Amino acid sequence: MRKKIVAGNWKMNNDLDQTIKLINELKSLITDSKIEIIIAPSFPFLKIAVDLTKDSNIEVVSQNVNDNSNGAFTGEVSISMLKSIGVNTTLIGHSERRAYYHENDELLLKKLNLAVENKMRVIFCFGEELSDRKSEMHFDVVKNQLKNTILKLDESSINNIVLAYEPVWAIGTGETATSEQAQEMHQFIRNCISENFNEEIANNIAILYGGSVKPANAAEIFEKKDVDGGLIGGAALNASDFFNIIQANS
Numbered sequence: 001m002r003k004k005i006v007a008g009n010w011k012m013n014n015d016l017d018q019t020i021k022l023i024n025e026l027k028s029l030i031t032d033s034k035i036e037i038i039i040a041p042s043f044p045f046l047k048i049a050v051d052l053t054k055d056s057n058i059e060v061v062s063q064n065v066n067d068n069s070n071g072a073f074t075g076e077v078s079i080s081m082l083k084s085i086g087v088n089t090t091l092i093g094h095s096e097r098r099a100y101y102h103e104n105d106e107l108l109l110k111k112l113n114l115a116v117e118n119k120m121r122v123i124f125c126f127g128e129e130l131s132d133r134k135s136e137m138h139f140d141v142v143k144n145q146l147k148n149t150i151l152k153l154d155e156s157s158i159n160n161i162v163l164a165y166e167p168v169w170a171i172g173t174g175e176t177a178t179s180e181q182a183q184e185m186h187q188f189i190r191n192c193i194s195e196n197f198n199e200e201i202a203n204n205i206a207i208l209y210g211g212s213v214k215p216a217n218a219a220e221i222f223e224k225k226d227v228d229g230g231l232i233g234g235a236a237l238n239a240s241d242f243f244n245i246i247q248a249n250s
Helices: 016-029 043-053 079-084 095-100 105-117 130-134 138-147 179-196 199-204 215-222 239-248
Strands: 005-009 036-040 058-060 089-092 121-126 161-165 207-209 229-232
Touching: 005 239, 016 043, 016 058, 016 239, 043 058, 089 105, 105 121, 121 138, 130 138, 138 179, 161 179, 179 199, 179 207, 179 215, 215 229, 215 239, 229 239
Parallel strands: 005 036, 005 229, 036 058, 089 121, 121 161, 161 207, 207 229
Antiparallel strands: none
């Protein structure tokens, strides 16, 4: 049985006081949940977030990680640094990292391999641009992104990966893929995993949808067979909205 997950990516939002306030609000709301709940605060506040959530069922993860173990990489954060403060999962490949910081598949594969070597769980993000969707190349784009990264891992490594499909045209735009479009792509992704590995791995891997999920549309999206939860952006910054999205996947 694969996991149901709701993950909140806070991106570059919330100072220290706001981080503490939001975590405490979430803890007061989320007293019991059967699904996996994840938050990804900014780097400076990861340690205090870990401390604040240690007696809860909320996991704190990082938004990114460097592709080197250590060294002269000013401003970067390594896997060992994250693990030393109790962070054992990281996002890799978010569309904003790809677009604004030019992270390509080659770099992302390096990050994946390093994470796997260090037993760091990964939420791996990928998805097509609006131009890809309009030209009906979205399936090809997604398959190539998988082929160049996740599908190069071995079977034992894939078990520590969560996939997050992000239609880039539906992030921060107010646009959302229909639940049918989400299911269609998630099923396609699961088929790609099955063809490359096997059906058991494909059936066990969690695939999240990320693209303007809100309380109003969460239940419709989450009820689809191959959608196992969501990677939530803006709505994760509001405790009530995030809680309602969690409830929609419970």
